[in-house]
Amino acid sequence: MKHGSILVTGGAGYIGSHTVLQLRARGERVVVLDDLSRGFRQAVLDAPLVVGQVGDRDTVLRLLKEHGVDTVMHFAAYTIVPESVSEPLKYYGNNTCSTRTLLECCLAADVRHFVFSSTAAVYGIPSGGIAAEDTATAPINPYGTSKLMSEWMLAGVAHASPLTYAALRYFNVAGSDTGGRIGQATPNATLLVKVACEAAVGKRAQVAIFGTDYPTPDGTGVRDYIHVEDLATAHVDALTYLRAGGASTTLNVGYGHGFSVREVLASVERVTGKRLDVREEPRRPGDPPALVARADRIRSQLGWQPKLDDLDTIVRTGFAWEQRLLREPW
Ligand code: UDP
Numbered sequence: 001m002k003h004g005s006i007l008v009t010g011g012a013g014y015i016g017s018h019t020v021l022q023l024r025a026r027g028e029r030v031v032v033l034d035d036l037s038r039g040f041r042q043a044v045l046d047a048p049l050v051v052g053q054v055g056d057r058d059t060v061l062r063l064l065k066e067h068g069v070d071t072v073m074h075f076a077a078y079t080i081v082p083e084s085v086s087e088p089l090k091y092y093g094n095n096t097c098s099t100r101t102l103l104e105c106c107l108a109a110d111v112r113h114f115v116f117s118s119t120a121a122v123y124g125i126p127s128g129g130i131a132a133e134d135t136a137t138a139p140i141n142p143y144g145t146s147k148l149m150s151e152w153m154l155a156g157v158a159h160a161s162p163l164t165y166a167a168l169r170y171f172n173v174a175g176s177d178t179g180g181r182i183g184q185a186t187p188n189a190t191l192l193v194k195v196a197c198e199a200a201v202g203k204r205a206q207v208a209i210f211g212t213d214y215p216t217p218d219g220t221g222v223r224d225y226i227h228v229e230d231l232a233t234a235h236v237d238a239l240t241y242l243r244a245g246g247a248s249t250t251l252n253v254g255y256g257h258g259f260s261v262r263e264v265l266a267s268v269e270r271v272t273g274k275r276l277d278v279r280e281e282p283r284r285p286g287d288p289p290a291l292v293a294r295a296d297r298i299r300s301q302l303g304w305q306p307k308l309d310d311l312d313t314i315v316r317t318g319f320a321w322e323q324r325l326l327r328e329p330w
Helices: 014-025 057-066 081-086 088-108 142-160 192-200 228-243 261-272 296-302 311-327
Strands: 005-009 030-034 049-051 069-074 113-119 164-170 172-174 207-210 225-227 249-253 278-281 290-293
Touching (some): 005 014, 014 030, 014 228, 030 057, 057 069, 081 088, 081 142, 088 113, 113 142, 113 228, 164 228, 172 192, 172 311, 192 261, 192 311, 207 261, 225 228, 225 311, 228 249, 249 296, 261 311
Parallel strands (some): 005 030, 030 049, 113 164, 207 278
C-alpha cells in the first residue's frame, strides 16, 4: 500500500531532526515545518523545510493538502522546564494552543495518524520515582501540564474521529547522531549531558549540580537518560504500528533505569578524560527528585529495541558533537 507523506513539526529541532534522518533513510516522504525559533536549518540536511508556525492554520492546511500528508509527527514545542515555570503562558500558547490548531487542521485534511512528543513530566513526582503509563498524571510544572493537555485533546479527537495516535512520553533524551551529522545545537542549553559536554570541550567554565539534598542514593536528581537515536526509532516504530492498524496508545520511552547527576558527571569525566569544575547549587524549581520509566509496554506493543542503552555511549556521542560544534558552529 502506498502511504502519504509525513509532516514533521519541529523537524529542525533536536529530536525531530534525528527522527527525520531515520524516516528518510527508510524512504519515507517527509516535509518539515519549523519556525526556526529554536531549530536549525542545517539540522534537516536536504529534507524539504517550510519555515512557519504550527499555530498558523492556513500554512498547516496548505501543507497537509499539497504534500498529501497522512501522518503528522508533532515535535514542535518549547521544552525547558524552568522557563515554563517563569513564563507559563508562553508554554500553554506554543505547546497547547498550537497543538489544538494543528489537530483541527488534521481533522479537516483527514490525517490518519498522529505521533505526539509527550513527556515524562506529565507524571510530576511519582511514588518511588518510577512511572508506568497508568501511573496517575500530576505535572508539577507548566511544561508538563502543557503537554498533558495536548494528550487529552488528542484522546478526544481520536475518540471522535478515525485518527489514531501514539503519544510518546519521553524521559531524558541525550547524545547525538552516531554518524556525527547532527546534534543538539541549542544556545544556552540546560540539559545536563549537553551542559557537561560543553564544559568538557571548554565552552563553559563550570557545571552546576542543582540540589544535593534529594532523597536519592547520592542526594542528586535521578533520571532515565535515553539516546536520541533510540528515541527517534521509537517514532518510526510507532508509525509502523499505527499503519498496521494499531490502536491509539500512550507509551513511555525510556530504558527503565536511572542515573544520578553525579553519575552522569562521572561518565563525562571518564569518557572525555577532562576534569569538570563542579559547583553544588540549590534545587532548581520544578524538578522532581527521581524520574525513571517503567518501559515494558513500548517493547511489547511496538517491538521497540534500543541499541544504545549505555551511559558512556550516550556521553561519547554528545561529546563528539560538542567538539564538532566548536570547530563548525551552527
Ligand atoms: N541538572 C543539573 N545541572 C544542570 C542541568 C541539570 O544538576 O546544569 C540536573 C537537574 O536538576 C535534573 C537532571 O540534572 O536532576 C536532569 O535535568 P535536565 O535539565 O537535563 O532534564 P529534565 O529532567 O529537567 O528534563
